[in-house]
Amino acid sequence: MINVGIIGCGRIADLHYPGYRDNPHARIFAVCDVDAERAEARRAEWGAERAYTNYQEVLHNPDVDAVEVLTPYETHERVAIDALKAEKHVSVQKPMTTTLRSAERMLMAAATVDRIFKVAECYVCWPPIAEAKRMIDDGLIGDPIGMRIKYICGPHGGWDVGPSTYEQQLAKAAQGYGLETFDHGHHEWATAWYLLGEVERVSAWIDSEDGVLDCPSTIMWKCRGNKRYGTIDFMYGSDFHVPTKYYPNDEWYEISGTRGILLINRGTGGILEGPIISVFNHDGWKHYDNIPSDWGEGFIGSTRNFIAAIRREEPPLLTGQQGREVLRFATAVQRSARKRREVYLDEFGRVFPGLHSWRRRRKERKHVIVGARRLNRLSSLGSTSRYASQAKDLVLKMPERFDATKVQGWEGVVGLHLLKDRGAPEEKFALRIGADGIEVVQGELPEDALVTLRMQAGVWAAILLGKKRIETAVLTGKIKYEGRAEEALKLRNAFGL
Numbered sequence: 001m002i003n004v005g006i007i008g009c010g011r012i013a014d015l016h017y018p019g020y021r022d023n024p025h026a027r028i029f030a031v032c033d034v035d036a037e038r039a040e041a042r043r044a045e046w047g048a049e050r051a052y053t054n055y056q057e058v059l060h061n062p063d064v065d066a067v068e069v070l071t072p073y074e075t076h077e078r079v080a081i082d083a084l085k086a087e088k089h090v091s092v093q094k095p096m097t098t099t100l101r102s103a104e105r106m107l108m109a110a111a112t113v114d115r116i117f118k119v120a121e122c123y124v125c126w127p128p129i130a131e132a133k134r135m136i137d138d139g140l141i142g143d144p145i146g147m148r149i150k151y152i153c154g155p156h157g158g159w160d161v162g163p164s165t166y167e168q169q170l171a172k173a174a175q176g177y178g179l180e181t182f183d184h185g186h187h188e189w190a191t192a193w194y195l196l197g198e199v200e201r202v203s204a205w206i207d208s209e210d211g212v213l214d215c216p217s218t219i220m221w222k223c224r225g226n227k228r229y230g231t232i233d234f235m236y237g238s239d240f241h242v243p244t245k246y247y248p249n250d251e252w253y254e255i256s257g258t259r260g261i262l263l264i265n266r267g268t269g270g271i272l273e274g275p276i277i278s279v280f281n282h283d284g285w286k287h288y289d290n291i292p293s294d295w296g297e298g299f300i301g302s303t304r305n306f307i308a309a310i311r312r313e314e315p316p317l318l319t320g321q322q323g324r325e326v327l328r329f330a331t332a333v334q335r336s337a338r339k340r341r342e343v344y345l346d347e348f349g350r351v352f353p354g355l356h357s358w359r360r361r362r363k364e365r366k367h368v369i370v371g372a373r374r375l376n377r378l379s380s381l382g383s384t385s386r387y388a389s390q391a392k393d394l395v396l397k398m399p400e401r402f403d404a405t406k407v408q409g410w411e412g413v414v415g416l417h418l419l420k421d422r423g424a425p426e427e428k429f430a431l432r433i434g435a436d437g438i439e440v441v442q443g444e445l446p447e448d449a450l451v452t453l454r455m456q457a458g459v460w461a462a463i464l465l466g467k468k469r470i471e472t473a474v475l476t477g478k479i480k481y482e483g484r485a486e487e488a489l490k491l492r493n494a495f496g497l
Contacts, residue, residue, distance in 0.1 A: 002310055003029035005058040005088075007079060008070035009042045011159075012093060015296050016068055016120070017046055019303025026066075026307045032058045055079055059086040066310060068120065068303075069093060077102045080117070081109040089116040091306045095186045096323040098177065100331060100348055103324040110320050116309045118316035119323030123187040124194045125301030127292045128264050128276050132255065133195060140279050141257030147196055148256075149188055149232035153180065153215070153249035154240025157269070178214035180234045181206055181337075182330055184249065189329040190318065192221065192230050195255060199329050200224040201344045201360075206337035209236065219333055224345075244269030246295050259406070266293040282408050384468060384478075387461035388424035394464040395429055395440060398495060402438045406493040411435065414491055415445045415452030416460065424457040433494070451483035451491075463497055470497045 002025060006013055009031055020028045030050035033039040043051035052058055058067060059082055066089035069079045076097045083090045090110075096119045097103050110117035123129055136144055177183060181204070193199065199221050206217040215236035222229050242248040250269030255262045260281030265272040275287035302317075309316035318326065328345050336343040344360050347353035395416060404410075416429040430446040432439045445452060453460075459478045462468040470492050473479045491497065 002026040002307060003063050003065045005030040005032065005061070005064045005067040006042070006046075006048075006070065007032045007055045007058060007067055007083075008072075008093075009033035009035075009038050010070065012299075013042065013068075013070050015122070015299040016070065016303055018296065019300040019307075020046075023304070023307065025311060030058050030061060030064055056082065059083055059088060065089060066091070066116075066306070068306070070120075074098055077106055080106050084109045084113050084115060084117065087113055087115060089306075089310050091116075091118050091120045091302075092323075094119055094121045094190070094318075094323070095182070095327050095330060096320070097327070100324065100328060103320075103327055107320050107324065116306070116316055117320045118306060118309060119318040119320065119326075120299075120302045120306070121187070121190045121318050121323070121326070122295075122298030122302050123191045124298075124317055125305055126295070126298030127301070128266050129191055129194065129253075129298075130301070131288070131291050132253070132262055132264050132277060135262060135277070135279065136195060136255065136257070140260060141255065141262050141281055142259030144196055144255055144257045145228055146256045147192060147228075147230035148254045149192070149230070149251060150235075150253075151180070151184075151188065151232060151249065151251040151267075152235045152237060152240065152242070152271070153247075154237040154242050155248065156240065157242035157248040158244045158246050176334070176338075178206060178217075178334065179212075180236075180249075181214045181217055181219065181333055184247075185234070185333065186326065186330055188232055188251070189333070190326045191253070192232075193322075193326055193329060195253075196223050196228050196230060197226070198224045198325060199332070199345055201342055202329070202332040202336050203342045204333045204336040206333075209238070217337075219336075221329070242269045243271060244295075268295050384456065384458035384462040385422040386458065387465060387467065388421035388456070388458035389461075390465070391418055391421075391424055391457035391461040392427055394461055395427070396442070398431065398440055398464070399438045401495050402433075403494060403496065404437065406496075407433075407490045410490050410494065412450040412487065413446045413448050414487065415449035417445055417452060417454040418457040418460055419455065421457040421459075427457065431491075438494075449483060451481055451487040453479055453481050453491075455479040464495075 004026055006028055020026055028046045028048045031039050031042045031048050032052040032055050034053055036053050039051040039053060058064055067083050069076055069092040071079055073095050076092050080090050080092045200223060202221045204219040206214050208214055213236055215234045217234040220231045242250050246268050250271045251267035252272055253264040260279060263278040265274060266276055275289050276291040276293045277288040279286050305317055308314045328348060332343040332345050344357050347356045350356050411434050414431040418427040420426045428443060428445045430441040455478055459473055463470050
């Protein structure tokens with residue numbers, strides 16, 4: 001039995017408790033809160049053996065194996081580091097701390113002991129988001145390419161929040177930590193990281209109607225190493241009532257993929273009715289209702305993950321390093337809004353972050369495929385004639401790379417006319433696509449072709465070799481076509497061009 005100490009017995013602690021109720025492997029052994037009356041009330045309610053008002057007493061108790069740090073996040077560093085020095089397993093409530101330097105100090109402390117150190121983030125452990133992750137990994141919508149999040153809050157609905165909590169929130173707002181875009185926003189940044197991957201850069205517009213609440217806001221981001229983009233809107237309705245038993249806010253998610261769309265229709269509240277998750281792909285719509293969707297389930301999942309990680313049954317989620325990455329995302333959002341510019345996550349820690357960002361933007365502008373100047377530059381980039389001698393063999397091998405799942409139901413004929421190019425002779429082919437696959441016929445161009453493409457042999461070879469994109473070749477005039485252009489798009493998808 002793992003004995004756990006709960007440090008901080010406020011509202012969030014109420015959501016962590018169910019993960020220990022009837023848990024066969026762990027129990028709440030001790031509780032701690034600066035309010036002695038509240039600590040004693042939680043001890044009696046949860047059946048704990050000890051109640052303290054000083055967290056050091058929890059750490060000095062040799063019977064305590066692990067602690068959940070649920071105090072205000074500006075205190076997380078001190079409490080977590082002290083707990084790690086006391087050789088306790090540590091789960092710290094999101095966000096792990098307030099600055100990246102603080103996060104580094106926490107990670108350094110964790111590296112010195114053989115103990116679990118994780119960030120308690122309920123959204124990545126919440127069943128609808130965890131199930132969406134599994135569906136995406138299973139390829140239900142293909143490769144994810146984008147994400148939209150809609151978040152709205154209001155003054156009405158949900159549970160009562162005590163005056164001390166409001167005082168803490170106002171103090172955070174006064175220090176520049178947005179109650180929506182930083183405090184609650186951490187959930188959204190963790191979800192975006194979890195479903196789309198690590199983030200490269202951020203653009204944020206954060207406004208306020210009353211000088212305190214950071215709404216309305218719109219934030220955009222781009223993921224690292226790919227062309228996945230995301231957006232989120234934070235909105236506040238001054239007379240809005242949220243149907244929820246938790247905080248008066250709600251959100252829902254749309255993830256687009258190369259072959260479908262996934263919708264998560266639940267959040268903190270219940271504004272959207274109907275299925276929990278909906279997926280649209282080549283099979284049409286499919287709806288999923290048998291997924292636990294109560295917001296509190298995420299806290300139970302995070303707590304159980306903590307205990308399972310201590311028992312070496314599964315990895316912690318979020319690890320300290322992952323928590324720092326999400327914090328870096330959140331910090332970039334705040335900096336972008338404050339500096340009124342795009343922020344790259346790798347600029348943190350640099351002596352001249354603004355200069356680094358400017359150089360990145362200047363370099364990457366050259367790769368934006370928009371406008372005549374860009375197309376003219378692309379058309380003059382490098383000769384493809386050196387690939388011409390490979391063109392014929394590459395065309396004959398096209399059946400090996402044909403993926404019928406990307407163009408289900410596609411049948412017809414495509415003509416390829418390769419022009420003489422650096423010693424490679426003129427070649428003509430017919431690509432006959434049917435239910436049984438594809439056949440390449442060499443010789444005359446087919447009269448019944450849906451579309452016929454005409455280009456230098458080296459251009460087509462470069463496309464098949466992945467050296468050039470078919471869209472770029474068409475836009476720069478390297479490929480001429482006759483017939484239905486939409487069939488060329490199917491050609492691109494079927495062969496991954």
